[in-house]
Amino acid sequence: MMRSIEFISEMTWRGPDYSNLAKKFGEEHSELWLTHGKYIADIEQYQVRQYNDYYSLWYRNQLIAYTSLNDKNIVDDIWVKEEYRGQKIFSKMLWFYKSRLAKNPLFLGKIHSPDMQEVVKGLSRFKKQWHNIKTGQNEPFDIDTLNNFYSSGGSTDWRIMIENTGDFSDWPMFKTGSSYIKEDYTAIIE
Numbered sequence: 001m002m003r004s005i006e007f008i009s010e011m012t013w014r015g016p017d018y019s020n021l022a023k024k025f026g027e028e029h030s031e032l033w034l035t036h037g038k039y040i041a042d043i044e045q046y047q048v049r050q051y052n053d054y055y056s057l058w059y060r061n062q063l064i065a066y067t068s069l070n071d072k073n074i075v076d077d078i079w080v081k082e083e084y085r086g087q088k089i090f091s092k093m094l095w096f097y098k099s100r101l102a103k104n105p106l107f108l109g110k111i112h113s114p115d116m117q118e119v120v121k122g123l124s125r126f127k128k129q130w131h132n133i134k135t136g137q138n139e140p141f142d143i144d145t146l147n148n149f150y151s152s153g154g155s156t157d158w159r160i161m162i163e164n165t166g167d168f169s170d171w172p173m174f175k176t177g178s179s180y181i182k183e184d185y186t187a188i189i190e
Contacts, residue, residue: 076109099168
């Protein structure tokens, strides 16, 4: 099925590489997040701290990753420390938001860097759809049609929506040592 020009002009913005800006933002805010952020949970060996809409992940007082998560379930401002990339840290954070904070569905922000475009392709344990935030229309997510939903001219009303099903109310927020299966995220996100 051919998509009209109008549809193609309503795509999520394909942004530039923001890795240096994201790293700098994390460096500038890490002290605030560590000292004033509330320790709210564990993701395996990492501590999760929350400061306003920012959730940061820590290992021995070292910032590993951060995202924002607002009250509309929009996940944005995503950064993972370079040495931890490829370890599914962002997927674990998404799983934490869904299973421990009961945030469902989640929506990814409106600008995707080249790194984020690659990450989106690998979020295999989640049901992904394109969602139009104004019309409510959903379109199937397919790697082969990504270019139909990305624009380089500016942001639009299309967002990636991530859903899952299940009741996780008995899954612990903190490491308890009593249920290693429910404290580990690996099997869930692979």
